[in-house]
Amino acid sequence: MSPMSNRSNRSNTSYRLPENVAGDFFVDSTCIDCDTCSQLAPTVFRDHGDQCSVHHQPANPDETRLALMALVACPTGSIGANEKHDAHIGIDAFPMPISENVYFCGFTSEASFGGWSYLIRRPASEGGNVLIDSPRFATQLVKRIEAMGGVQKMLLTHKDDIAAHEQFHKRFGTLRTMHKNDGAVRLGIEQVVEGEELIDLGGDLMAIPTPGHTRGHLVFLYRNKFLFTGDHLAWSPTRQSLTAFRSVAWYSWTEQIRSMEKLLAYDFEWVLPGHGDMHEDSIGGMRLHLERCVAWMKTRN
Numbered sequence: 001m002s003p004m005s006n007r008s009n010r011s012n013t014s015y016r017l018p019e020n021v022a023g024d025f026f027v028d029s030t031c032i033d034c035d036t037c038s039q040l041a042p043t044v045f046r047d048h049g050d051q052c053s054v055h056h057q058p059a060n061p062d063e064t065r066l067a068l069m070a071l072v073a074c075p076t077g078s079i080g081a082n083e084k085h086d087a088h089i090g091i092d093a094f095p096m097p098i099s100e101n102v103y104f105c106g107f108t109s110e111a112s113f114g115g116w117s118y119l120i121r122r123p124a125s126e127g128g129n130v131l132i133d134s135p136r137f138a139t140q141l142v143k144r145i146e147a148m149g150g151v152q153k154m155l156l157t158h159k160d161d162i163a164a165h166e167q168f169h170k171r172f173g174t175l176r177t178m179h180k181n182d183g184a185v186r187l188g189i190e191q192v193v194e195g196e197e198l199i200d201l202g203g204d205l206m207a208i209p210t211p212g213h214t215r216g217h218l219v220f221l222y223r224n225k226f227l228f229t230g231d232h233l234a235w236s237p238t239r240q241s242l243t244a245f246r247s248v249a250w251y252s253w254t255e256q257i258r259s260m261e262k263l264l265a266y267d268f269e270w271v272l273p274g275h276g277d278m279h280e281d282s283i284g285g286m287r288l289h290l291e292r293c294v295a296w297m298k299t300r301n
């Protein structure tokens, strides 16, 4: 056992939020309310308003492991623990398997406001590994990704969630894909997407332009099963349906509705967002949720 180290100790017990229940784990006042902890470990963390806090101290090894994963994933190092824990329990859990060869990277970045990024692990014969949006360029994560084969491709959904794209490009020679309307040329991106037509990226991957949250927003579809949705689409546990975020439709809510309707033409079983909850359903179930989402969006014009 070793004490929590490096980023873990950035949290400060003297800034412990009063909303935390008494005990070992806590959130401090530097929390930016990205909701990563409450999504990853909902039995321990909750969003109490404009920040998150511990509502229940881990009571078994599974909950402790999830709390330590949240501690590692937190973009601002705002989660702390008074007792000593093995830091590797949280660190080595990432990339975290989701389904088949798709992983959640953890280690979110403050530069992306804690946006979630994903890794598709593929053999070199299928084009190699793909990173969707950017995690923090943390040494522990980069080493683990390197051991899994590095990163051959990086698919960037939009300009807010690109964080450490340049560091991954330099470290692994990663080829990046992004839409022109989100500044891809200025950023020196290798594959610049233009217009609104679907782009076949090969290897069962497609880029679908979905302007709305930003002008150049893209979603990426893999194997007609996994839809990586950036800030375009997520699951709402409250409404038990798919949802979009009206208050952050920076470019155009009307365009976002139109882009959402476009997605009805595609099959998928997973929604994997940058912000908000992920969700799995049958193709038919997902289509029904998407139709409900479009109808709901039209009431919010």
Ligand code: SF4
Residues within 6 Å of the ligand: 027, 030, 031, 032, 033, 034, 035, 036, 037, 038, 051, 052, 070, 073, 074, 075, 076, 077, 078, 079, 114
């Ligand atoms: S992961 Fe960190 S920044 Fe995000 S809500 Fe939890 S404590 Fe706050």
